[in-house]
Amino acid sequence: MLIGLVAVGSELLTPYYQDTDSLFITQRLNDLGLEPSFKIVVGDEPENLKMILQICLDKADLTFVVGGLGPTEDDRTKETLAEVLQRKLIFHPEILARIEERFERRGMKMPESNRRQAYILEGAEILPNKVGTAPGQWIEFDNKKIILLPGPPRELQPMFNEFVVPKLEAWRKGYLYRRIIKITGLTESQVEDKIKDLYPHSRDLRVTVLAYPGQIEIHLLSLAEKESLAKEKLDPLLEALTQRLGDNIFSTTGEELEAIVGQLLRQSGQTLAVAESCTGGLVGHRLTSIPGSSTYFLEGAVVYSNEAKIRTLNVPAELIQQYGAVSSEVAKILAENIRLKSGASLGLSITGIAGPGGGSEIKPVGLVFTGLSWNSGTEVVRNLFLGGREQIKFQSSQKALDMLRRHLLKKIAGDKNENFHCN
């Protein structure tokens, strides 16, 4: 079965916009064991739109057409399809009433232009829009299906889930099970070297590796006749990958590193303060992007200038003079002093050269020291990151959070062992 996805909108043919609705629809199709065969983006001009709709009718069994159902003059999807199919547009008073009601509820009068949205292709099934004015339409023609959907994701997504997915059940090719493994501390090629012999050679069990600076993701996808079978098929692969990659994996369920670190801090009852130089506040920003982070994140000090390091965190001026602000020695004292000053149980520090300026032969751009201090010790790591300023900042924050994660994992394991010994 050939499935086509069409996104309609002249703005999608500019350099500024991307069609993202197709990613959502693809995910839902994948859930049913289905995949799009092609995706097309076309503008609002009826001539090109007509050509594309005709191509889809010729080639695809199932076509999703998204966008161009609005009330304005440049929204022509419905009219163009009516022309291609040589069908009439039928006025539906009950749709008009619903649209008028929507405006009334907000104390507004419906603009005359919205009346157009009450017209539906002859023979089409209406897909109600609970959060907007443009209804969707399910159209059958010569054993082919064309589904018209509104473009705004907040209208499209609930409509698709509630009214389209049940109708697609008839074509379900299986049940899908998905897991996302996230890794830090290894490069893409290191990950591939460790796991490439595990790659399955099957369309029903797939591995996709996505690499970002400081983070590798492995997306696993399994398809089977039953949900439980899909999981059964994927689990041994997940297990094998987990064994190979060990504690470089920080999540097998898709969470970000800052969320995992937050869970571990909660679990171990520890609190955290952060001293940041080159990251400028990014670690604090990431930690506080997690709702409820105020239970474990106490304070951050963005000690960007040398004076700030000296005044705010009592870094001895001589230390900076002797070793430089970007040094293991300064990272160590930053981590220790932010911990002591804040009263947190853990102190994290970052000092480095994010570039593009400020590097030297001995201390190049990308040189970053990350430190962690706890009640009985301090650890400092020397890192050399590649990439532009933003990438170096992100990798620095990732490394610092990962040091914290590994420390907390050890601590939690240690506590368990202790309890074990005690009991």
Added chain:
Amino acid sequence: MLIGLVAVGSELLTPYYQDTDSLFITQRLNDLGLEPSFKIVVGDEPENLKMILQICLDKADLTFVVGGLGPTEDDRTKETLAEVLQRKLIFHPEILARIEERFERRGMKMPESNRRQAYILEGAEILPNKVGTAPGQWIEFDNKKIILLPGPPRELQPMFNEFVVPKLEAWRKGYLYRRIIKITGLTESQVEDKIKDLYPHSRDLRVTVLAYPGQIEIHLLSLAEKESLAKEKLDPLLEALTQRLGDNIFSTTGEELEAIVGQLLRQSGQTLAVAESCTGGLVGHRLTSIPGSSTYFLEGAVVYSNEAKIRTLNVPAELIQQYGAVSSEVAKILAENIRLKSGASLGLSITGIAGPGGGSEIKPVGLVFTGLSWNSGTEVVRNLFLGGREQIKFQSSQKALDMLRRHLLKKIAGDKNENFHCN
């Protein structure tokens, strides 16, 4: 003239990847006054790829096909096009020599699979790849043009600029001039109300409004027979928009707000320190994303807990008890005290409720106070932002940076007036 863009790759039909090469090609086409008529994404399976290539040959005068030129088995673009056009693939020893050389320079032996990349369609013009192994190909067929290009942006972009753009000159429809106006402090509908009567009704002068939480962008595009004419055509519109939107515009050349604030700080010789609560370090992160920000950004205090506000920035505990940590009073003292403590000439503060928890009827989620302190005064603004946690954090940072921008603009204008009076 119909122009089609095709991106080839099965990964582009998953929910994880987007085709971005087409955005680059679109920008280059726009520069020549040209636009794509449609974009298609298709997987590597020869059957579907063949169907799409055939459609493009039927419909488009000029087709760009990106991707699927790699050395591995699943790269089939060239072979499939050869089949569609019924042309032979010709071995080019000089291309093989260049590929082998590339590997040798890195001390590696060329894998046998790369030999495939030395085959070129009969009659095709070779587009050299200076940073990778897959050459591009310019193919003419029945008065139609098909251009094969490698997928990796770092290979595609220089090849396109150096070898494709000059050949496209023959179809140039004009010269393009582009400006991007960035605005904060107004909503999308406020912006539209102010400017909608200025929208041009012309394909050669276009306005696109993009709305983000806390930021509106107006993209202006003008096309004319000469570069100078395109600018001349756009300038009056830019001027009119600038008049209507006044100092809500922070840039007419596309820079981010943190870059503009940085320029103004430099220009006025001022230094800055920041006290952040709900933004958790985001303002510091944004400020330090600008290279050279260390010349004006001294220090940040992420005083997330009440204890941190009290201990680090001497906020009186009674003040927090009386008014709450999220209050105008606390924002004021945070701004003042970070300024005094750091020795910076300006202090910026943010305290608010980013949600989703922590709100009340009197102090709902999204309530944020932003403060600015300078040598002779303090200003505090009460804001109520909508959206999720990330949006509230971003809008808070945007508002704080914008207060700073407006203050610096006034200060710079004042200094100029003073100079004027003195002379």
